[in-house]
Amino acid sequence: MIKMQDLKKDFTVRVKAGRFRRLKRTVAAVDGVSLTIERGEMVGYIGPNGAGKSTTLKMLTGVLTPSSGEVSVCGLTPVPQRTRLALRIGVVFGQRSQLWWDLPLRESFELLRHVYRVPAAGHATRLRRCRDLLDLDEFLDTPVRQLSLGQRMRGELTAALLHGPEVLFLDEPTIGLDVVSKQAVRSFLAELGRTGDVTLVLTTHDLADIERLCERLVVIDHGRVVHDGSIEALHARYGSRRSLVADLDRPLPDGFTLDGTTLTSVTANGHRVTFTLDSVTAGVAVAGLVAAVAVRDLSVVEPDIEDVVARLYTER
């Protein structure tokens, strides 16, 4: 569905060199990315600021011409075949709107039907689905400029989907949204992905988006892919471990050890302890602990993706 082969994009920028001098410098925004994304995949494309995420998306959607390498989306070459591509993809870029500022959402959607020449029946079915899943009805007749950010984002998602695209590109779909709108957008995208009809590529700085939505995580830094795989694979690569957190009636006896674990924190005057599970399952560790001391409460905590990704960014 999407193929990139040694894709590069350089920008020439002028940098200050002394009071009056400006020197030309080349920035390799995307520096040899090769990726294949199959139909129905949900891929999170993440990386620190300036890593090259937006530039990649712009090349995939036909906004920017690559400096070198190959790119194809739905079998088309994005820039020269941009018009045909527009009928097959949907795009939501946080900063840019596809909606008409002064028109109610309902009319924007109708205009888009004409722009894309979408048959009325398909359009109506998709709009119905978006209205239900994204709760659009209460603001369908409100002019776009009066919508809250969360309402507008729900409108943008709908606008991007009304022509039935095969691929949806999302640049920071949940940025700036409140908790409720974030959940609404995530649930909607999860539902979209579940049906497998749409291939989804999203960039985000909110790793909860990735955890909720993407089986595949591509991490890019300085224009290069530094990780491509599942979240679990990332945890395995960095040796992240689950932890067992226990609230105890009394502090642990001096020198206490629990086989296959490491005691990593003791808080609340010794009443709360955390063990990292090094080589035992949670079940074995729980059984060992309960047999040895009086436990009031227990929980198993998954490794934190934020920590792992922060390490991935800083270790480079």
Ligand SMILES: Nc1ncnc2c1ncn2[C@@H]1O[C@H](COP(=O)(O)OP(=O)(O)OP(=O)(O)O)[C@@H](O)[C@H]1O
């Ligand atoms: N039009 C442009 N002209 C010059 N340099 C650019 C241009 N667009 C992007 N860049 C540079 O290319 C690099 C990659 O930028 P890009 O916007 O793709 O990063 P990003 O990963 O999307 O970052 P962010 O998370 O901050 O949005 C940065 O160094 C940026 O300054």
